[in-house]
Amino acid sequence: MQRAKAADAPLKGLWSTAISRVRDERPTLIESGAAFSSAIFLILAFPNFGLSLFAWIALAPLLIVLGRRPAPLRAFFLGWATGSIFFYGSCYWLTYSMIHYGGIPPVLAYLLLLPATLTVGLFPALFAVIFVFLVQRWRFAILLAPFIWVSCEWLRLLITGQLWNALGYSQAYFPSLIQTASWGGVYAVGLLIVACNSAIATAVVIKTRKALATSGLVIVGIAALVSGSFLINFREPPPSGSDHTYLDVVGVQPNVPMALVKSTTEMKELFDRHIWISINGLRALHDDQRPKLVIWPESPMNFTYTSDTELQGVIMNLTQQQHTSLLINSLEPAPNNGGFNSALLINEEGRLISQYDKIRLMPFGEYVPLPSWLGGSLISGLVGDFTAGDKYTVMPIANHRAGVFICIESAYPTIARQLTANGADMLINISNDGYLGPTAVMRQHLANAIFRAVENGRPVLRVTNSGITAEITPNGNVKGPTQGFVAGGRVWSISDNDNRSTLYTKFGDLFVGLCALITIAMLLKLFLENRRSLRTK
Numbered sequence: 001m002q003r004a005k006a007a008d009a010p011l012k013g014l015w016s017t018a019i020s021r022v023r024d025e026r027p028t029l030i031e032s033g034a035a036f037s038s039a040i041f042l043i044l045a046f047p048n049f050g051l052s053l054f055a056w057i058a059l060a061p062l063l064i065v066l067g068r069r070p071a072p073l074r075a076f077f078l079g080w081a082t083g084s085i086f087f088y089g090s091c092y093w094l095t096y097s098m099i100h101y102g103g104i105p106p107v108l109a110y111l112l113l114l115p116a117t118l119t120v121g122l123f124p125a126l127f128a129v130i131f132v133f134l135v136q137r138w139r140f141a142i143l144l145a146p147f148i149w150v151s152c153e154w155l156r157l158l159i160t161g162q163l164w165n166a167l168g169y170s171q172a173y174f175p176s177l178i179q180t181a182s183w184g185g186v187y188a189v190g191l192l193i194v195a196c197n198s199a200i201a202t203a204v205v206i207k208t209r210k211a212l213a214t215s216g217l218v219i220v221g222i223a224a225l226v227s228g229s230f231l232i233n234f235r236e237p238p239p240s241g242s243d244h245t246y247l248d249v250v251g252v253q254p255n256v257p258m259a260l261v262k263s264t265t266e267m268k269e270l271f272d273r274h275i276w277i278s279i280n281g282l283r284a285l286h287d288d289q290r291p292k293l294v295i296w297p298e299s300p301m302n303f304t305y306t307s308d309t310e311l312q313g314v315i316m317n318l319t320q321q322q323h324t325s326l327l328i329n330s331l332e333p334a335p336n337n338g339g340f341n342s343a344l345l346i347n348e349e350g351r352l353i354s355q356y357d358k359i360r361l362m363p364f365g366e367y368v369p370l371p372s373w374l375g376g377s378l379i380s381g382l383v384g385d386f387t388a389g390d391k392y393t394v395m396p397i398a399n400h401r402a403g404v405f406i407c408i409e410s411a412y413p414t415i416a417r418q419l420t421a422n423g424a425d426m427l428i429n430i431s432n433d434g435y436l437g438p439t440a441v442m443r444q445h446l447a448n449a450i451f452r453a454v455e456n457g458r459p460v461l462r463v464t465n466s467g468i469t470a471e472i473t474p475n476g477n478v479k480g481p482t483q484g485f486v487a488g489g490r491v492w493s494i495s496d497n498d499n500r501s502t503l504y505t506k507f508g509d510l511f512v513g514l515c516a517l518i519t520i521a522m523l524l525k526l527f528l529e530n531r532r533s534l535r536t537k
Helices: 002-024 029-045 052-058 060-067 072-090 094-100 106-120 122-137 139-160 167-171 181-206 209-233 264-283 309-322 376-380 407-411 413-421 441-456 503-507 510-536
Strands: 245-253 292-295 325-334 338-346 352-357 394-397 400-406 426-431 460-464 470-472 488-495
Touching: 029 052, 029 060, 029 072, 029 167, 052 167, 052 181, 060 072, 060 122, 060 139, 060 181, 072 106, 072 122, 094 106, 106 122, 106 139, 122 139, 122 510, 139 181, 139 209, 139 510, 167 181, 167 441, 181 209, 181 441, 181 503, 181 510, 245 264, 264 292, 264 309, 264 488, 292 309, 309 325, 309 338, 325 352, 325 426, 338 394, 338 400, 352 394, 352 400, 400 407, 400 413, 407 426, 407 441, 413 426, 413 441, 413 503, 426 441, 441 460, 441 470, 441 503, 470 488, 503 510
Parallel strands: 245 292, 245 460, 292 325, 400 426, 426 460
Antiparallel strands: 245 488, 325 338, 338 352, 394 400, 460 470
C-alpha cells in the first residue's frame, strides 16, 4: 500500500503543478475583455450583420494585449477564446438541422456545437502563441501578424478540410476591396485586413515616432495595394457593338422543401415546378437563335437520371422542344455499389454528354469520416454514403466550356481554380442550403462563390434550391440575387467580355505558401538565436 502511494506521489505532484501553472497564467480581466471584444467584432463583420468593415479593426484589441508580451500559455488561452467565440457566433446555423430535422432539443444542439468550435479555435490559439514568441524577441514583430494569421488559416484548411469564414470572406460584398484575391486568393484579402489591425496595435503598444511612422506606411501600403488591384481589374464596359454574348441561361430555384413528402402527387408537383420555371425563363429570352442552357440546382429530390427512364423521357422532351441544354443534379452509380453526387449536362438532342462527380463531400452529410469500429458504418445509414469523384471535368457548352462545382465545393479555392486552369470560360455552382434554414449561412456561402469569381476572373452562376441564386461577375459584383425560400428563377446572358487571366489561376496558393515560409523562417531564426544565446552563457 505504501509503495502504491509512493508511486502515485509524482503523478499528483505533476498534476498539481500543471493546475497551478494554468491558474497562474489565467488571462486578466482586461485581457479577457480584449479577446472577447475581438471575437464580437469578428462576428459582426460576417453576414448577416452587415458590418464588414469592422474586420479592419476587429483583431486590434487582441493584438494589443498580445503585443504586451504575455506568457505563451496565456496567449494560447486568449487566442483560443477569441477563435472559439468567433466560430461559435458566426456558425451558429449548424444547429438548425439538428433542431429542425434531427429533433434534438435546442439546448443540446447548441452544446453539441461546442466541440467543433473549440477545435477550430485552436488555430487562432496557435497564431497567438507564435505571435507572442516572436514579439517577445522583436517588438516590431507585431507587424508579422498578417503572415502568421493567413498561414494558420491555410493550416486549418489542410488539417480540417475547412476554410469557412476565413477573415477575407468578410469583405465579399465590397468588390472594390477584394480584387487582391486575383493574385493571392482569399488569403491576400485576409492578410491586408490583419495588416491594418497590426498597424493599429503597433502604434498603441510601442508608442514611438518610429512606430507611428511605420504604422502609417503600412496603412498607406494597404490602400495602394487595394486601389491598384481595383484599377487593374475594373475595366470600362466594352464599346457598343463589341458584345461577345454566347449563351443565355435560365437558373431555376424550385424551393423544394427539405422535409420532402414522397407521395406521388407531391413529387409530381415539385417536378412540374422545375419544368414550369424552366419554360417561363426560356420564354423571357430575347434571342431565339443564341444557344440556351437551363440549370437546375442541387436538390433533395435525388434525381437518378441513369436508371430513371421516365425522367430521361421528360428531360428529352424538354430539351428538344425548347431547343436548350439542361444541367441537372443526379445520384449516379459509382464503383462498389456506391453513388456519386453528380452534375449532368444533357444537350439539345436530349443526350447526356458530360458528367462531373463531386470531389469534396460534406462530412457527416455525404460521408462519415470515421472508421467502422468507431461507429462509422452505423452513422452512414443515418446520414449518407457517397463516393468522391476525382476528375475536374469541364463541360462543352455553346463552343465554350463550363466548370461545375457542387454545394460546399465553393468553399475550396483549388476546385474552381483547377476547373478554370482546365479551360472553363465560366463557373457554375449548384447548391442546396435549405437544410440550414433562413440563416446567415446563405450569405456566407454566397461569399465563397464571390471569391471564386474574382480569384479566377470568371463569371460564377450560382443556382440554388432555396436561395441565394445569383450571377456573380468576374469582378465580384452580385447581380439579381433571389430571396430565400421562394420559388422562382433568373435569366442571364453570358459573354466573355470581362473574362481575364489571373495570377491566382496560374500559381494557386503560392502566395499563402510564401507567407507560411516567412513564418517558419522567423521561428527558425528565433530558435537559432535562443540556442546561440544559451551557448554563450
